Amino acid sequence: MASLLDRQLIARATGQASRRGLILRQPSGEQLLADVEAWLLVEYPDAVRRTHLRPTGDDQAHLTVALHPAAPDLRMLAWDNGRVDVVAETVAAGPGYHRFVGRVLERLGLELSITWSREDPLDVTFGERPVVEQAYLTWLGPRLVRAHKAASAGRPAPQLGLPEGTRYTFDGGIATALGPRDISWLEAAIADPRVAVDVTPWWADATDARYLLNRALCLMWLDVRWRAPAVQGESELIDEVHRLLSKAFPLDPGLPYPWHAWRELARVRGLYDHMAGQVIDRAKIMQAPSTLLGYRRAPVVLTHAGWVLEVPGSFAEVRTEDELWVGGAGRTITLAATATGTPSGPMGAQDFLDQVAGNLGSKALMHRAGPLLGRARLMTDSSSGVEIGVVEGFMAVRGSGAVVRITFDDPEDWHWALDTWRALVPG
Numbered sequence: 001m002a003s004l005l006d007r008q009l010i011a012r013a014t015g016q017a018s019r020r021g022l023i024l025r026q027p028s029g030e031q032l033l034a035d036v037e038a039w040l041l042v043e044y045p046d047a048v049r050r051t052h053l054r055p056t057g058d059d060q061a062h063l064t065v066a067l068h069p070a071a072p073d074l075r076m077l078a079w080d081n082g083r084v085d086v087v088a089e090t091v092a093a094g095p096g097y098h099r100f101v102g103r104v105l106e107r108l109g110l111e112l113s114i115t116w117s118r119e120d121p122l123d124v125t126f127g128e129r130p131v132v133e134q135a136y137l138t139w140l141g142p143r144l145v146r147a148h149k150a151a152s153a154g155r156p157a158p159q160l161g162l163p164e165g166t167r168y169t170f171d172g173g174i175a176t177a178l179g180p181r182d183i184s185w186l187e188a189a190i191a192d193p194r195v196a197v198d199v200t201p202w203w204a205d206a207t208d209a210r211y212l213l214n215r216a217l218c219l220m221w222l223d224v225r226w227r228a229p230a231v232q233g234e235s236e237l238i239d240e241v242h243r244l245l246s247k248a249f250p251l252d253p254g255l256p257y258p259w260h261a262w263r264e265l266a267r268v269r270g271l272y273d274h275m276a277g278q279v280i281d282r283a284k285i286m287q288a289p290s291t292l293l294g295y296r297r298a299p300v301v302l303t304h305a306g307w308v309l310e311v312p313g314s315f316a317e318v319r320t321e322d323e324l325w326v327g328g329a330g331r332t333i334t335l336a337a338t339a340t341g342t343p344s345g346p347m348g349a350q351d352f353l354d355q356v357a358g359n360l361g362s363k364a365l366m367h368r369a370g371p372l373l374g375r376a377r378l379m380t381d382s383s384s385g386v387e388i389g390v391v392e393g394f395m396a397v398r399g400s401g402a403v404v405r406i407t408f409d410d411p412e413d414w415h416w417a418l419d420t421w422r423a424l425v426p427g
Contacts, residue, residue, distance in 0.1 A: 009091035009135055011101050017082040018113040029078035030061035035112055036076065037063055043111075044104065049240075067101070068093045069218040070161065070177040070201040074101065084114055091139055092161030092177065095132040096202035096211065129205065136200070137193050144196060147174040148186040160199065163222065165319070169298035171291075177201050177218045179293070209252035216244035217293075220261060226294050228268045230328065231316040238269040246275040259283040261293040302326065305337035307395070307402045308427035309420070330409035333420060337402040346399030349373040356401065357394040367422050371397050376421050378414060381407075389414055393421035400426055 019026050027035070030053070037051050049066040052073075056062045059080040064073040071093040077085045086105060090098035109116050140160075147158050151173035159168065159175040172180030176199035181189075189196040197203050201214045219241050229235040245262055248255065263283040266276040296313030303309075304324035311333065315326040324335045340347035350373060357364065357375040367374030376393035391406040391414075404424055406417040 009089075009095075009098050009132070009139060011086070011088045011090055011098060011105075013084075013086040013105050013116050015084045015086075015109060015114040015116040017078070017084060018115065019082075020113070026080065026082050028061075028080045029059065030055050032078045032082070032084065032112075033061045033063040033076060036078075036108065037065075039108065039111060040065060040104075043107070047100075067104075068097055068202065069215060069222060071097055072163075091136065092201075094200035094202040095129070095136045096204050096206070098132050098136075099129065099205050100202070100207075137196070140196055140200075141190070141193070144174070144186055144190050148183065148190060151183050151186065165303045167301035167303070168295035169300065169313070170295060175295070177222060178214060179217070179221050180291075209248040209255055212244045212248035212251070213255050213257065216241045216248070217258065219244075220258065220265075220293055221295055224265065224294055224296065225314045225316065225328075226264065226268075226292075226297050227314050227328075234316065235269060238265050238271075241265060242269070242271055242276070246273075249275070249278075257282075258289075258293050259286045260288050303427065304335050305402075306339075306400055306426055307335065307337045308425050309333065309335060309404075310423060311420075331413065331416070332405075332407045334405045335402060335424070336404075337400065340396070340399055340401045347401075348398055349396035349401075352396040352401040353394055356403065360392070365418070367395075369425075372425060373397075374421065374424075376418070378418065389417065391417040391421050393424070395421075395424045397426050402426075 017027065017032050033053055037053055040048050040051065044067075047067050049069070051063065051065050053061065053063045056077070061078055063076040063078070065076070066073050072089045074086065074088040088101045090101055105116070108114060143158070143160060147160070151157055157170070157173055157175065157180075161177055162168065162175060168175055170180040173183040173186045174181050178199050178201060181199060185195070185198075189198070201218050202211060204211070219237065223237060224241065225234060229238065242262075242265065245257060249257065259279060259282045262279045265271075266279055294313075298313050299310050300313045301308060301310045302317070302324060304319070309324075309326075311326050312328065315328040315331075315333075318325040322336060324333075326333050340352050342351075349371065353373055353375050360375055360377045363377065365374075365376045365378065367376070372395060374393060374395045376391055379390050379392070380387050381390045382388075386409075389408045389411060391404075393404045393406065395402045395404070402424060404421055406420055408414065408417050
């Protein structure tokens with residue numbers, strides 16, 4: 001099996017699928033990936049969080065597979081001629097995850113008759129634990145040093161291996177998938193790599209209690225909104241956390257379980273099973289932590305298509321290639337953006353506004369902040385049968401433009417809506 005283990009721990013593989021059936025025929029790329037998807041869901045039901053299969057052309061298809069909350073989706077491309085390409089960025093989750101991806105691909109090749117190329121001279125290192133471990137520490141060490149320098153100089157604290165497009169608010173020297181760490185921790189981790197393992201979601205190869213606990217903690221820190229479930233998927237997310245922690249506890253009751261945060265989720269979800277009862281009892285006798293678990297208790301800064309927007313961390317979020325939608329508590333924001341240009345070069349901000357916002361009328365609100373120009377209107381909309389407030393807004397700089405629609409149920413929220421539009425900036 002061919003793989004590339006570089007300094008950023010990216011696993012790559014290229015293979016060739018065999019012909020199948022009594023009359024040997026090459027499966028289409030879409031059919032091959034549909035078989036891969038079905039096999040993964042059967043063989044690794046506890047690891048696969050979601051999959052998405054789509055055709056990308058006349059002769060190829062694309063499959064993404066979410067295998068860990070701290071890692072970007074594994075990506076597979078398959079062509080009708082049987083070629084298969086796989087890329088998995090594994091560094092954020094750690095050496096255990098990297099080796100897990102390798103084992104999955106090895107089994108996949110055997111089960112679905114995919115022959116992985118062995119042309120890469122590094123393929124023998126894919127399964128060697130010491131090499132993977134050293135590569136991870138080589139990646140981690142310089143980032144901890146830079147984080148310490150930033151914190152010592154009073155600069156914004158960096159995020160380590162967290163999802164692109166989201167900036168969390170936190171106190172500490174660095175943000176990780178397992179929570180923030182302070183400067184003292186950074187100093188200790190720089191001096192002793194064994195301390196640095198503390199922020200690695202999947203260090204060991206085993207899928208033991210520590211692995212299950214860390215997987216749940218990643219979800220709690222990064223994804224959970226600390227309120228009652230309100231949109232599709234939020235109840236399932238809390239159920240996933242509860243299931244992981246409930247499975248981990250009998251395996252190793254002595255681990256530092258987040259009893260108070262676990263109890264909070266059980267209450268907002270309305271969980272009343274035997275484990276939830278134990279959680280409530282243990283939280284009563286355990287000392288409450290000094291810091292509440294979960295980045296999304298504070299505002300988050302979201303980036304979409306080169307534009308930046310700060311929203312409450314409790315807002316639900318839906319991203320597509322074209323739009324970002326966030327909302328909660330009677331408020332929603334929909335953002336779309338695009339590069340702008342003319343045959344002679346980037347389009348000016350004023351030209352963009354004249355094209356897309358010319359129908360806002362003479363009472364349109366204007367905004368200017370250096371090269372940033374904006375135009376918007378505040379109105380009401382009763383087309384759904386219930387009157388709501390709406391801000392239709394536009395922002396532009398040379399070469400890029402954004403469109404935002406903000407809705408609110410409470411008439412007093414019009415100040416918030418306009419402030420949100422004005423706060424939209426490129427970045």
